[in-house]
Each structure stands twice: as structure tokens, then as C-alpha cells.
Amino acid sequence: MDLSYGAAAEAFRAEVRAFLSLHWPPPSDMRGADLKAFIRTFRALATGEGYLYRAIPKIYGGSEQPVDVIKAQVIREEFARARAPMEVGGNGMNMTVPTLIEKGTEEQKELFIQKTVEGDYIWGQGYSEPGSGSDLASVRTKGELSADGTKWIINGQKIWTSQGMQSTHMFMLVRTEPHAPKHDGITYLLIDLDQPGVTRRPIRQMTGEKGDHTFCEFFFDNAETPVSWQVGERGQGWTVSRTTLKHERASIGGADGLGKQFAKLVDLAKEVGRIDDPIVRDKLAQIEGSVLSHRYSSFRIFSCAAAGEDAGPVTLMMKLLLTEIGHEMALLAQELIGEHGFLEPAGAGGRGNRGRRGPEKWLDQIMGSLGNSIAGGASNIQRNIIGERGLGLPRDLAMGGER
Amino acid sequence: MDLSYGAAAEAFRAEVRAFLSLHWPPPSDMRGADLKAFIRTFRALATGEGYLYRAIPKIYGGSEQPVDVIKAQVIREEFARARAPMEVGGNGMNMTVPTLIEKGTEEQKELFIQKTVEGDYIWGQGYSEPGSGSDLASVRTKGELSADGTKWIINGQKIWTSQGMQSTHMFMLVRTEPHAPKHDGITYLLIDLDQPGVTRRPIRQMTGEKGDHTFCEFFFDNAETPVSWQVGERGQGWTVSRTTLKHERASIGGADGLGKQFAKLVDLAKEVGRIDDPIVRDKLAQIEGSVLSHRYSSFRIFSCAAAGEDAGPVTLMMKLLLTEIGHEMALLAQELIGEHGFLEPAGAGGRGNRGRRGPEKWLDQIMGSLGNSIAGGASNIQRNIIGERGLGLPRDLAMGGER
């Protein structure tokens, strides 16, 4: 075992650093449109060097690099150290672009990929509907062809769209063949959200969050999109929606975030004067056993990915493990904050700078640890995946229709 | 609320005490057959007073008393205090007799009830089969009519029969209509175990127990029983087997046993010098929260029974709660015994006097806490019962056929 990345990676790291020292940061007094332009130029330069958009073909604005998880990791580390902007994130990069690369028409690729890569188009995900929960194939939002056959007319409702208030476009599943079997009657559409038939509403969460960055509900009332914006065959939307980004996905970033949060929990125990309490020490060390298991397993997954090997079922477990650790940390945090828990932390549930906050800031984590387990697929679905895909147990009868 | 039993009960208690002081204990030098005869006489006298076999009609040797859970409790308490023998226990009293009273023929009642009440007949339960687990209706042991139609010929295997080595008779489920729907092809039979076609074998458990009082496997190889020993209709055995004893079932005895065991756990913490450890104290108090919940809930159930009211879903929860507390106690005991856990306690898993044993004796509880959850219906079945009967959730699809 060897946790160093090796000489080649270190040479590459020097290159990246040299690039960054030349092109980042912007002048300290730069603001507004100038700063935006600077960042856009910086990203273009970094892409030119092969540091960003490595999975995206060059013709659509990517750098089209061979898979190299070590290089990718070095890039992440160095950009993070320099606080330089990485790729534009969000659903567009994670979902729309890979789907279009694999299943889109030439027209669609040209229309959308570069604009997404450059951050001009921001995509909302239109999968969940009120009442659908984990049963994503239970789509009820209707798509009907216009009389002239050139447009899809969309009616219905979508929910839990992250970045919904910012989104310019949506990729969505709509039911176009009401009489076909559940999974066969769905079509995958792209739609421009800036039209009269679309209404959006932020969802206020129990954390108190109701800001620009929260989840949204979307209402479609005879909204329209051209038939040419349909991805894949009509009725094959369920299969299209299963396309995911596999390129250089391995990263040891997730675990670092967990480690930092755990360190803050230790700090909290010190801050409230409980660090010498044997019960607190024992509980902290118990949690740390799981935190380190997660951390070292991310090393393992990363190492396998770098070697082109399959790390096995452990990859299916990382998300649920993270969720469970979050619960344990929440319960201990609650014990530690004591009566500070009476206070609503400033800007509860929101993002960005919320000023100085005391131990009550853990309220965000205490509630957020529940949100995690809901947002990315309920924990019971994760357990099914581990049991079925990881351990080879037979599928649930009631969910037999899912693929 | 009032935890005293009231004046009438105390008057009754005085009666019971007076009876006991007259008739119990036997002379201290009495042994063997004499002692056996003394106990038989004592039980007959106590039955004559209405203290024992209160649910059994007089014609079959019972005392046929009206339901009175307070009286029943006073009797239990006073007999326990005097260390006087109560009713003959076991499957015969708990299952055979109630079933016969409700569903048996006159001939069957006359043949079996009194003999069971007096302890001459000891009954094994013949429900479980290898591989049946919680699916008790998956009976494969075959019953076929003899050519002359007077006898059932039985072939197959039964397992997990408690007191199997002592049993004289068995009540059993056999499949008599192989082509009928699962629950409809079963017949309920009584059988004399003292015959060449029956072989029994004790099951050694992971506790190490392999003695006279353990569970047994039974093998039936053309074993026979008269058709007149069939209880209920042919093919209706599943329904017959659902008959259970409801009479004066409420008791606060179970909770007392748990309380005693918890007190021993506290003693263990003292014995090994860990009682001042804050982690141990916290864990003990956590467990005690559940122990007391169980104890006071048994008061509640008892109180409702005495008043003829339904205590509701809590009655369905007591067994699983007990199992879960057992697990928690096992885990703490394991922490406390430390290296004593290297030792096998004398007579591990067995019963009766095993001489002086150190902290390693907790090994019995540590393993036994698992046995509990298996023996009386797996914990998952208990969870189904709480969910379905207690909370009104819909039945599991796969178990839809069960009643």
C-alpha cells in the first residue's frame, strides 16, 4: 500500500500549479461582469490544458482527455488549494451532458452541450412528482403531441428540483403513452423553462430554508417543447434516464468533507466543555471508527479506479454509510449543544456567509442529516441496492417491474 | 392509579396463605415417590379450593372458576412466596387442553384432559419442520389413512419440540390433502409417542446445551394414530391450531423476571468494579428505562385485564420489547465480564443447579438472548404483527395466504 500518488502525478501536479500561479487568482479588486469574464477565460484556458471538462468532446467545448483518476484527483486538489473555480457543476454537467453525449441527436448536442459547459444553461431535473417518491417510473405528467405533430404539449407537476429558481432548462420524464406498461410509456424531453406555461415555486424545508438555492416545484400548464428536443425514442424515456456519468467519478473528496465535519464535532465538544466526559469521548471515537472506515474505503475505491479494477460492493455502500454517520453525528451534536439548541441559527438551512454563529449552528446539521437521506434516494432504496446488487439477493416482488 | 390490589384481594390472600400454611411444605425429609404423591395431593387440594386449573371444567379435574385476574395474580404471588408448586406447566396445559376444551370430542376430552392436568401426559408440539421457519403452514409431514380407514399413518419430521425427551404425546399438524391449497390440506392429530415408528433426537444448541430439557427433533416412519384422535375436521388443522388459551393470561410475572435479571446486571457491574464508570452507569440507566417501561406496561395490561378492558397494541409489543432488552443487556454484560468471557460457565445453557459460577455465567444470557428471539417466533414476525394488527398496516403480499 502506498498513499502517495507517485512521481508522474507529482510532476503533473507541478504543471498544474504552474498553470494556476499564472492564471489565478483574478486581481483582488475585480468585481461583477469583469470577474465573470475573467472566470470564463480562466475555465477556457484550463480546458485548453486538459484540466477541465475532461469527459466532454472537444467539438462541444470539452478537453476530451483519456480517463485518469489520479490526474483528475491532482487537479481537484490543486484547484481547491488555489481556490480556483472548477467545472460548472449541477445537473447539467452531471446528467444532461452525459445523456446527450450518449443518446442525443447532433442538433441537440450542438444546441446544448457547449452552452451548459460554459454555464449559460442551468438544468433542473424533472423526474420526481408529488407522490412518486422512490417510484420514479410512476410519472403522471402528461405529454401530448400538438395537432401538427411538431410540439409536445406538457401538463402536470414536477417536484424536488434542485437549483430550481436558477434553472433555464429542464430535462424531464413525461408520460406520452397512457396505455402502455408503466415503464414503456415514458418519453424524455428537454424544455426551455422561460415560457408562460411554466410556473415555479420554491419549497420551504423544515430547516427553515426558503431561498434562491432551495428545491422547487414546477407546474406545467400547456407548456411546449419541440419534438426535436425529445431525447431517444418516444416511449423509451425510462431507459434514456438511466444514463449516468461514469467518467472519472472516483474521488476522495467526499470523505474529506466528512472528516472536516467530524473535526468540527470534536471542536464543539471542546467549546461546550464536554471533551473530558468519558461518554462523549467514547461516542466520538465510535463515530470516528465509521468516519475513518468511510475515508479509507474512499481511498480503496479511488485506488481501484486508478488501476482500472472494480472495488466491488463497497462502492454501493458509501452513500448509506455517510447517511448513517450523519445521524450519529446529529445525535451527539444534539447532546453537546444542550440549550444552545433552543436557538435558531442565523440563516438556518441556507447557504453562504451567515455571519458568526454559536453552537446552535449544528441545528443545520441535525436537521440536514435527515435531508441527506431523503434527497438522494431514500435510505431504504440504498438498502435494497446493497442487498440486491451488492449481495445478489432476489428482487423485491412489489418492485419487480423496475430495472 | 393504585397499585394495591384492594381489600377483597387481600382477604383472599389471607385465605390462600392460610391454606398454604396448612398444606405446604412437605416434611423436609420427604423424597422420591412419597414427595411426588404429596405434591399430587397438594395440587388436588389446591384445585379443590379453586386455586389451580381455574380454566378447566370440574369434570376434567379442573376447578372451573370465573375469570379473575387479580385472584389469579394473588395465587401466583402467594404460591411463589411459599415455593409451592403451581399447575403442571408446558405445552399440554397451554395448548392441548385449551384446544381440546374448545374443539375436542367428548372421548378426547375424557382421554386426555385429566391426565394432562395431573401431569401424567406430557405434550410435545409438532408444528415446526426443518425448513419451515416462520412459515408454519408449509407442513410437509404426511398423514395417510390406513386401508381400513381407522388409522392415520404418519411420515416425516418435526423439529424444535421443547421438552421433547420427556414428552409422552404430541399434538401435530400433518398434510393430509396434498393437492388442497396450502392452508386447507392440514389435519390436527394427537399421537402417542411411545411406538416404534417414532424416533427422537435432542438438538444441541450453540449454548452447548444437550440435556434432557432441550429441544428435540422427531422422525416419523409409518407412525400411527387412531382417526378418533384427530381434532376437528380433516383438512381444518390450521384453524384448529390457532386455538389459544385466553383465560387469565394477564400476569405481571414476566416483568418481575426481567427486573431481577436487570438487578443482577447491576450486581455484575459492581462485582467487576465497573459501577463507577460513567459509560456503564449511563448504559445501565438507558436499559432500565426500557426495563421499567416493560414492567409498568405489564401493570397496565394486567389492570386492563382485571377491568375487562382491552389494553390495545401494547400487548402485542411485550415480547419484542423483551427480546430487544435482552440484546441490550447481553451487549453490556459482554462489556462487563471482559476476560471472564473466555470461560465456558459450568453447565452452560442447561438448567437447574450448576454450582457456584463467576461472571462467566452471563455467557448463558448473552447467547440465550438470541435464542429467545428465535424460539417464540422470529422477531421479524413480531414486527409484522405489531405493524399489521397493532397499527393496521396492510398485509405483506408474500404472506397474503396466512391468517
Next chain:
Amino acid sequence: MHFHLTEEQQAIQGAVRGTLADIWPIERIHAFADGDEDFDRASWDALMALGLGGMLTPGSGMGLLDAALVCEVAGEAAAAGPLIGQLLAVAAVAASGKGDAEALVSGTQVATLVHGGSDYAPSARAADLFLIVDREKGVRLVPAAEATIEPVKAADRTRPMSKVAIPDNAGETLFSAADPMTARLADAALVLVAADALGGAQKVTDMSVGYAREREQFGQPIGRFQALKHQLAHMALDVEPARALVWYAAYAWDAQLPDAPRAAAMAKAHLCDVYVRTTRAAVAAHGGIGYTWEYGLGYWFRRAMADRAWLGSPAEHRARAATLAGW
């Protein structure tokens, strides 16, 4: 032997439940939660009109058990107002003979509880009186004028806390630290908070079960799926047997049994843990909708956190219970 609720007790619970259903539906909670008040006069008056204020006066024929049953329903409804403080203030005033019992019984004077050593009290801005119950320093009744109140944004929106500073010698001493009544009042407070927690835990369990019975996925009510069914069974297993723990603690207090202080500590510790576990499980059982503000589960979630922290954490009371047991 009687260890379950009488018809009268069930009737009282029914009356309180009915009143709160009318006056304190989820729409009212939403409005209150987004407002700036820490007290709701209409719901308070409606509760007081039921004659609940005087439950802990000697002549009422009722006792801590009855008070706990009412606090349980208040917890179920996530009712606003300093009910626990009011009930205890009446008990303290009636037992000491000082103060204006009548105004408190009727609810025209509002009293809130300040736990000794704590800087917080619910409905502090609306309170006329502060009842300080401090095991170390005794019981004092302090007029609002002598207290300094700093409003804060409270996490628990149904029973908002404020920061309170009260000089050591403010108001009037009702009981010295050595007076047994001081410890009894402190114990009673624990039982009443445990009852609030019980009511809340039962409520979110019922919400979860109801949702699982109605909501369909994969063509089935989700409550048919074994994993969720067992999660719900465990919530019920956590809550329902613990009910008797609250009953016993209240009964032991009323009957002045020797284990009453310990029973109060156990009930507070156990039920507050149950409440937190159960509200977390309820959110998980609901999925996305349970995480929305609009659905309302968050009110109980936040109240569970407040109940847990108020009057000392479970670990603190378990440590006390261990000492009281002589371990």
C-alpha cells in the same frame, strides 16, 4: 389494583384534544410560527376555559397524573403557551400560600417556568410571572418587571423560548432549597416535560402510520412494504410501552412514593430520547414531504429537540437516576 386511565381521565384528554383541534389546527400553527409572538392568547384562553389551571391545587381532586395527561395532549397538538409553568406555579402558590392563586388558576395571570441554571424560558415575553425552580436555591416567584428578557429567534416555533436574566434576589421565595417542595416541583416539571414528549412522539408516529396507509408506490400502499412496516413498528415499540413510564412517574409523585424522584428522572430521560428518535424516524418514514415546512412535521421535530434540552439532557438525568439508585 388500577393502572390504566379512568373514563374521567380519558374524557379530560378528549376535551383538551377537541379544543386544541378546533383552535390550534396546522394553519394556526403555521401562522404562529411565522409570527413574532411567543404566546397565543386565543388558544391559551380556550385551554384555561376548560379549568385546567387548577389541576395541581390541593382541593382539585386531581393530581400530577391528570396534569401529565393534559400536557401529553398539548404535546400531541404542539400547543403554544407556558402550560407546564402555569400548572407548577399554581401548585407552588397554593402550597406556599403566597401569591395570587386565583389569577393563575383562571389563566388571567400567565406564569412561565425558569429551570434553575437555565437562561431560557418559554413565552417569557407574555409572562406576568416567572417561577424559578432551582434544586440548589429553592423556588421563587418573580414578577415580569424584575426580569430582563432578550427575545431570540427560537428553534422551537410552537413554544418559543426567550433569554431571561433574573437577579438572584428578585421576587419572593416560596420554598427554600431545603424544603421538600422544591425537589417535588422540580420532579413534577420533569414528568410534565416527559408527558409533552410522549404526546409528541405518539403524534408523529400516528402521522407516519396514517401516511403509510394512504400513500401508494409501486401500486401498493407503502405501509405494505416490510422495511417501512418494521420501521413504523419500531416507532410504536419505542412510544407505546414508554407511556406507562410516564404514568408511573406521575402516580409515584402523587402517592409520594420513595422512588418518585428517580421515576421522574427516568421518565424525562427516556421519553425525551424516544421523542427525538421518533421524530427523526417519522421524517424518514415520510420521505420528501416530511421534510417540507408546509407538512408540519418539523414543528414536532424542533419541539423534540427543545424538550430534550430543557431541564437537562437525558444523560444528565440518567446520571442522577444512577446516583438515586445508590449504584
Next chain:
Amino acid sequence: MHFHLTEEQQAIQGAVRGTLADIWPIERIHAFADGDEDFDRASWDALMALGLGGMLTPGSGMGLLDAALVCEVAGEAAAAGPLIGQLLAVAAVAASGKGDAEALVSGTQVATLVHGGSDYAPSARAADLFLIVDREKGVRLVPAAEATIEPVKAADRTRPMSKVAIPDNAGETLFSAADPMTARLADAALVLVAADALGGAQKVTDMSVGYAREREQFGQPIGRFQALKHQLAHMALDVEPARALVWYAAYAWDAQLPDAPRAAAMAKAHLCDVYVRTTRAAVAAHGGIGYTWEYGLGYWFRRAMADRAWLGSPAEHRARAATLAGW
């Protein structure tokens, strides 16, 4: 960057696994468990013939990670014999230059580990040498003749312990308490026990999964039922990510990283808890058959209890880890 097993390491595990499958099947375990011996010569010789004894000698090209991988497979198979003691004795003898390294490497001399402060050692009756590793007193190598051994009925039937009394000055000092090698050997022991626990936990998880896939109830493989499926998923979730914790602790020891002592403590504490939880869950997942002696799960259940108690409990090592972290 390399943080997964090499082909060579997988091959070594495969060879040990194959050997133990041949020589140590469940029938042999049954016979050994019911016998009176605390050592099985045939399986010991077979393991030693693979050349495992010398893994911790400086020139072997292997290290604690490789030793841990072997101990993992031994734990999986519930192998008899004092493998951990032998490996550490070789390391101690090789590093100190005292004692007969060759006889230990070949396995003709058998060494067992005595944890400082403990009265027990596995295979003590068969041992030629006792390696005492005591953080307070240093490392000693004691010939069997100087030890008093009291056979006891051992709970763990696969690796039976005896009571051992050894005079303070018996044998030869290999390292003083102050010598860094003393702490390193104590840490290595923790990692190897953690590896044994990892192997056992994986084994009982595999047994449970295998059973759930084959066994039918209600006309379905029981592994289709969501409740059991999720229980099995949780067993796997407990075991599989913890594997990397053992790897890291062994790697940190080999690379002499500053956090090696702490990583060893964390691995011992965490894996022994996992092992106990997992064996309990395995019995529950099997139902009745898992509770029979014949099925054999009990061997791992009992070994889990022994691993947990040996060298100090999880709570003890968590307390050490907290201190080592400077909390």
C-alpha cells in the same frame, strides 16, 4: 497511490483459504471443539508449510499488512492455533536478535501471546514459548517450563484459552517498556486481532447471505423479504467499509506513520464491535438452524466474544484513541 490488494496478496489469501478449506472443514472443527486439545498439529503444520511463520521478519519482503491478510483468512476459517502469537514472536525474536528465530519461523517451536495484565493465553498447553507483550513492563520470551498453566473449559472452542501464571522475572527480556518495539508489538497484536475479527464477520455475513438466497419460505427465497434483505445489507455495511480500516492500520504500522498506534486502537475497537454485532445478526438472520450447535455459527459467535475481550475491550481502546488524538 495504491490502496487495494495486489495480486500477490490476493494469491496468498487464496492459498491460505484453500489450505484451511481442505484441512479445517466444519467436521474437523466439530471434532476439535468436542475434544480436549487446545492445539491442532495438522492444521498448524499445514499453515506453517505455506511459509507464513516468517512474514514479520525484516527480510521477508512482507509486513503487517500481509500478516493481517493471513489472520483475516484464519478468522474466516475459525482456525485453531496461536497464529498471532507466533507471528509476533518471530517479529520480536528477529528484531531483538535473541531466541531461536528459525524454529519459530518453521513452526516447530510454537509461541503464544500473553497480553500484559491478562491471565489467559490461547493454545497455552501446546506452546513452547510465551511471548509477553506488556506496554508497562516490556516484552519477554518465556519458555513453557517457567509458566504455570491451568486448563479451563474455554468458551471459544476454536482457539481455546488457558489460565496462565508467569513469574515477573521468568524468561528473557527482549525489549524494555521504553523500547519503541514494545509499543509496536502491542499495536501489531491489535491489528492482527482486528483482522481475525474482520475475517470472521465477513464469513458469517456470507453464510447468512448464502442461506437467505437458498432457503425458501412462503414460496419465496427468504432473501427476497425486505426486512431480512435490509438486515443483511446492514451486516455488509458494517463489515465491508471496515475492511479498509484494518488495511490502513496495518499500512500505517508498516510505514511507521505517526498515527499508527491510534489506527491500531481504532481498528481493534471498531472491528471487534462489528464482529459481535455481525455474529448476533447472523444468528437472527438464520433463525432456528443458526442456533444449533451442528450448523456451526456458534463457533464464530464465541470467537467474536473472545476477540472482543482479548487485548482489551473496544471501550478501552476507544478511550486510548481519544487520548492519543489529544482530545
